[in-house]
Amino acid sequence: MAVTAFDATELGWIDPIVDRVLEEDLARGDVTSRAVVPPVANARARLVAKAPCVVAGLPVFARVFERIDSQVRVEARVEDGTAVDAGTELAVVFGRARSILAGERSALNLLGRASGVATATRTFVEAAGGMVVADTRKTMPGLRALDRYAVRVGGGRNHRDDLGAAVLIKENHARIAGGVAAAVRAAKACVGHMTKVSCEVTNLDEVRAALEAGAEVLLLDNMTDDDVAEAVRIVAGRAVVEASGGLAPERLARLAAAGVNVASVGAITHSAPAADLSLLFDPPGDGP
Template sequence: MWNVDLGDVDAVIERALGEDLHGGDITSSATVPPALKVDARIVAKAPLTVCGLFVAGRVFTRLDGSVRFTARAAEGNRVKAGEELATIEGNARALLAGERTALNLLQQLSGVATLTAAFVDAASGKARICDTRKTTPGLRRLQRYAVRCGGGFNHRNDLGAGVLIKENHIRCAGGVEAAVRAARKRAPHPLRVECEVTDFAELDAALAAGAEVILLDNMDDERVAAAVKRVDRRAVVEVSGGITLERVPRLAAAGVDVISVGALTHSAPAVDISMLFGALPG
């Protein structure tokens, strides 16, 4: 587990279980003996990067503290279809009550980690792959953790964690130079001032005002390459907007430092994972 606040995790689990179990589990209550003990396996049904096993385990132990959940793969590991991710021993009703919540979280987080790993591979170590604040409300810390499991990096966590001047800030401030100078004057000294630019005129203005990070917004590959040369290492260069896997190798080769990808968290598909009961006693 890589630096995740368990209080945040437990709050997410409580809300998710509340959605699924506010009326109880009518089917299990009607069909499953209350004292029945079972063994179960969580299995990857497709190749994936593992993330969230400890979250799944906490779902089951929240419902029944006697459940034994054993991870069989490490967070961040890449596994093949058919590989066992975890084994579970415990009360059948508790496992059935937690199954959907545990798998929903595990599939979503592993999906983020898997997509991130694909972007990291495409960058070949030439540029840093970062997430954005385009996260699912309430799941930001877990999704950012999943990005790290996939080999990516986190951008600012919230609006207080960094200075990022965007289009509407520029309009309100009266231009790029005015916005950058105001930020440099008022921002805490440990924070670098980043400015989003959409053309070379804005780029030149941001550099002249002392921006330490330049965000190239929605520029095509040719303009990105030209912008990197124009910056000439006077600032960190980040690129964002319209980033696809196919573009990443070209952007990395152009010399950008950071490629930020909102899709890592807002569009990662859930991966296929299932929970299977073993043979029942008797």
Template sequence: MPLQADLQRAMADAVRRALEEDLGPGDVTSTWTLPPDQRARGTFVAKEGGVIAGLLVAREVFRQLDEAVVLTFWVEDGTSVAPGTAVATVEGPAIPILSGERTALNFLQRMSGIATATRRYVEAVAGTGAVILDTRKTAPGLRALDKWAVRLGGGQNHRQGLYDMVLIKDNHIAAAGGIAQAVERVRARNRAGLPVEVEVKTLAELDEVLALEPPVDRIMLDNMDLPTMREAVRRTAGRIPLEASGGVNLERVRAIAETGVDYISVGALTHSVRALDISLELEPWAP
């Protein structure tokens, strides 16, 4: 399936910036050790099991360096692989392959790490009806790619930024003078009809949001313990979708889901992800 135009642009821009950062005026090691007509062939291998993501980004790396470099995929993005799986082969002029190796791996390893972590959370809540969401806690400049990797892992995206959804948090509430005041001000200016979510930390705040008419689109339960979440679900009674947030990890995400919340947002998917171990193994060159 072709990428959406905005994602294609974000990918190309991220790759351009990464190559500029790494190459500077040129790859002195590769250009000084290899003749310009030398060719190379190599295989990207997953050293550990996980979910592969970022193959299209790796292809874009080599495309920007030299369109003569060909990257062939042996699995699709979003595929779970076992350790030792060959996920792609690259072939073409040796200098751009070596110059792009680290940048391609950086994207591929990070995105695969995000997709792998997301898949684990999704599997942990399977059967509960809860949806795993990401957050805005992404690497600066890589939000589109980080959130793409979450989708490839089976999760869903929360808001993309500060422009596509209203999320009234504790500091907004404090500055506005209260929940009702903050929501009223948003509604007076929300001509685009953006969805409105309000963060609550206590059951009393929850009751205040539930009393608003018309209802808001979603309520975030921030750092609540399990009994309080269960009571929040009981009081809400399905009238407004509930999102659990804060202190979410793999050990307790199933218990959170079983309280009956609709969404669980997990900052760890992107802010502290461990890269998946993937390497590029070049074949010996014979003239």
């Protein structure tokens, strides 16, 4: 399995995901393959994109088969991050037919999910005019590491990994604390000077209040283009300005022109359709 520049330092998260998925699908084995496929039968199968996509997750795809049968071999034809057209051959799988069939659906599910996220991310990144596009915590339960990897492959950046990774004061935090200013002051008193405090704001009064209280990152939530531009003027470089809330690709260029630093987009993970992929077995006797 060729490891691309995208995943060389981050393979540690793959096996837990793969093992959970295989346990879900193979806890009772593969009764159909046991019934109709001879145990000694070998096969060659081609992984093909049925629609255009940005490929992400080939190391995960290969690892599914390796965890089932160490003798199965996966030869990648492209690298993660490659934009491909329909009909492109992405990889070839060789090995025992039963082993390939046992891993087929799990491998396709993971690769299709990751490639769908990478494809959606690339769409937003290409529309952003150089502005950073980041994900959110709106990821598939149990697959956050895969989703975050796919975002990076698509050209985006990751937001906080979990609730312990950074301070981000949201609307409900502010309500309980008595407003954004009180919440920011409480957070800064708790975490110390080495940790940035981010605060979600929904109007210009909250922008001013959070900024004066010392917030280092302001997350402009569901604000109009005019209010975003005014918020950037008020901030005047004193904090990172991040926009969020139902953002569409066609809006990103306007946000970038207004001076927004980061667009955080939940849709690249929570609404990305899976890439359309197939694993096609060659007829018995066909050569490579």
